[in-house]
Amino acid sequence: MAQKKIEEVTDEFWNTEVNDYNKELIEEFLNQQHLSDATLKQYTSALKIFAKWVHDFNRNKDIPDLKPRDALKYQNWLISKGLSSSAIKFKRSSVSSLCNFIELYYNDDHPNFRNIFTKAIPTVAKSNVKEKVPLTMKEINKIAKELEKREDWQKLAYLWFTYSTGCRREESRQLLKEVYTYDKHQDKKGNTKDYYVTHNIRAKGKGKEGKVRKFTFDQKAMDAIKKWVYYRKLQVPDDNCPFLFVSKDKEGYRQVSPNTFNLWCKGFSKILGGKPVHPHLFRSSRATNAVVEEGKDIKAVQKLLGHNSSQTTEIYVVRDESDDLDDLY
Known part of the structure; x- marks a missing residue:
């Protein structure tokens, strides 16, 4: 309900x-x-x-x-x-x-006032929530193939970028179109890495500025981004909107609203026969597939997702507990 x-x-x-x-x-x-x-x-x-x-x-x-x-x-x-x-x-x-x-x-005006939510006010019990079921690579590839078939290049770019980075909805929204011109990342020693790095993006965090960081993404995401930018230029040659993910109106392109990603994910859900898909699920899917399926170190995934602690990253990793029971019996 x-x-x-x-x-x-x-x-x-x-x-x-x-x-x-x-x-x-x-x-x-x-x-x-x-x-x-x-x-x-x-x-x-x-x-x-x-x-x-x-x-x-x-x-x-x-x-x-x-x-x-x-x-x-x-x-x-x-x-x-x-x-x-x-x-x-x-x-x-x-x-x-x-x-x-x-x-x-306002202590001078109300010296006896204290926060009305004291420890005596019981916290609300956590609601029953639906089981979190990450997307498998097979399911992600199924969505990708269908988007390619439809030539829906913007959604394909969103799919691969968001999955590759494990970023949140508002973080994807801030991505600038200019990233399609970026070369692969080079470390301080001049060694070329097999991934790309974004510009600064305001991530989730305390305060008005939040936590500003850069996101890493792979070649598959870059290829999808380049294809989308190429298509964009064909549609609106004088396109001057700096953001990668956009909506089109009579004046051209403008940055998408956060809810647009929710609507796209509803479409992804239909491709998978109704399995629930929402923007934040890509974050959990990335963490789970990297740690459980690919055997990557939790510390590496922690760095990818921008967590201060690997304990936070563990929350995003969904493990099959039946494996532990198999070992027990």
Whole structure:
């Protein structure tokens, strides 16, 4: 069953109904310039929903007048709405961060205020999630062959680049068209490697700048990228959009929206007869195939995915536990 969502707060309600002081606190918190654009959007939505809840169910009180019992009431309300555990935890975390901000910077005005989400408020139990089933190389090749048959070169470039790098949706979105001109990587000693390296890309990480890093990709991905760029030039000769993955409108090409990749993956799913495919699955598939099928060292995969710890990389590796049972019996 699909997870439910809470309706977004309208600008009209925000501007006319929400407590002015609460609006001031929330807007000042959001204007700290410490959040990435994507995270800022999520925080804005979450805190507006909280402000509306305070209006609807807590007499539109000033947030510094709220108590831990109000935090519990809010969390229970979120649970009653049928949200996933991850959605509830994010909304809880957003309010908690706002409270920490008030506690730190408004201490003169509210010396007795403390974060309403104390340790006494129980965390939400993790929702049952579908088993993560990585894509095998046979399945990835099946998708690739079908895309070649359709001459869908952009999706083919996305498939091989995203799988080769193990990058996330927003990271693929930032890839510049110029990479098709790159030569194979050379190390500090001048030795030519059998892979290519991208320009700097903002990866997932704390703060507005996130974690800036470069991604490595193989020859198969480069060949697909070059084919897509060649096709692009035929379609729009004066193409000046710098991004590799694009949508076409009457004015030419523009950078794709993140949701476009989700739509492409739904098409990949149909090619595989309905097996669930989503952008993040390529990351787990890359890790699993490299470690389990190819026998690569977990440290090498850790470096590929940009993790600080190999323990994080292990989360992405799906192993067949029946092999261990075979050894036991």
